[in-house]
Amino acid sequence: MDEKALTRLLSQVKGGKVSVDEAVGQLKDLPFAELGYATLDTHRSLRFGFPEVVLGEPKTAEQILGIVAALVERKQTVLVTRLQPDKAEALVARFPKGEYHPVARIFHLRQGKARAGKVAVVTAGTGDIPVAEEAALTAEALGATVRRVYDVGVAGIHRLLRRREEIQECHAAVVVAGMEGALASAVGGLVGIPVVAVPTSVGYGANFHGVSALLSMVNSCASNVATMNIDNGFGGGFYAALISRTKGRR
Structure with a gap:
């Protein structure tokens, strides 16, 4: 969840379109998501302007798929670095909207629109x-x-x-x-x-x-x-x- 999404959610609560219980459900893992093998910092996009980036090289394909799925579920941009081709193939098969760049060894799945110069x-x-x-x-x-x-x-x-x-x-x-x-x-x-x-x-x-x-x-x-x-x-x-x-x- 980024600042824009949080502002929209709070406005919906204020306007009665979303109940307090529903909002709590969306915010319950705002600081982090516990995946067992990883503790995903889901708050980073809100405080930093960009989600947590995944270092792919030392992780298994299953671990990467799980982390990426958690980011996608929360509508956060995905960036996986130092990614081997076999792991990239698994990611692209699961998330076809993403793109693997073999020279840079990066998998990128854009969600939302970041802005810089x-x-x-x-x-x-x-x-x-x-x-x-x-x-x-x-x-x-x-x-x-x-x-x-x-x-x-x-x-x-x-x-x-x-x-x-x-x-x-x-x-x-x-x-x-x-x-x-x-x-x-x-x-x-x-x-x-x-x-x-x-x-x-x-x-x-x-x-x-x-x-x-x-x-x-x-x-x-x-x-x-x-x-x-x-x-x-x-x-x-x-x-x-x-x-x-x-x-x-x-």
Whole structure:
């Protein structure tokens, strides 16, 4: 239940269209729903503006189906991340209105309409696109309009300069890069908007599976750069979409 639905329910009680007992029945699991293997935070949409997101990778298909069914029953948007193809197949079969995005490994079933601003998702290379798509689809699920700016890494910095204005027009940017992670600082120095840096595990030996990019981004001298964990496209997209809600002036 989101704020709009709660307001509508209380208005119906006030107008006598819904009894107090009926309202209590709808509100009895407002804080959470106990499923046995999971305690679903059904209050998050009301206090946060977006429902609980499901991490699919460590859960069984049966557990995911149960959690998603509980969200659907409550008319809440569904977002399942890090989802393997076999589990996705089971979800799509049960909930055909949802869509699985294999590159991002995300299942999304939209219910209601979230609203946010404009988010740019920028990658250093093509190898960073899976993490970038996780960020982009997450931001879109939160209602953001996403502008994808892919393969503009510092090895050919002129590619980034050509598209600087597109990024500047957005309210926040997610910059996804592996190797040495320099792109986040480059973008941060070129635009006057918040930059959410996401290091990826793309790179050779001394990249240490993303640690070199992580350290570069954490130590960025661009003061508008904040850094997520390695390969955390979901976190980057979510945070950027939240920033974009304010639609702050650049």
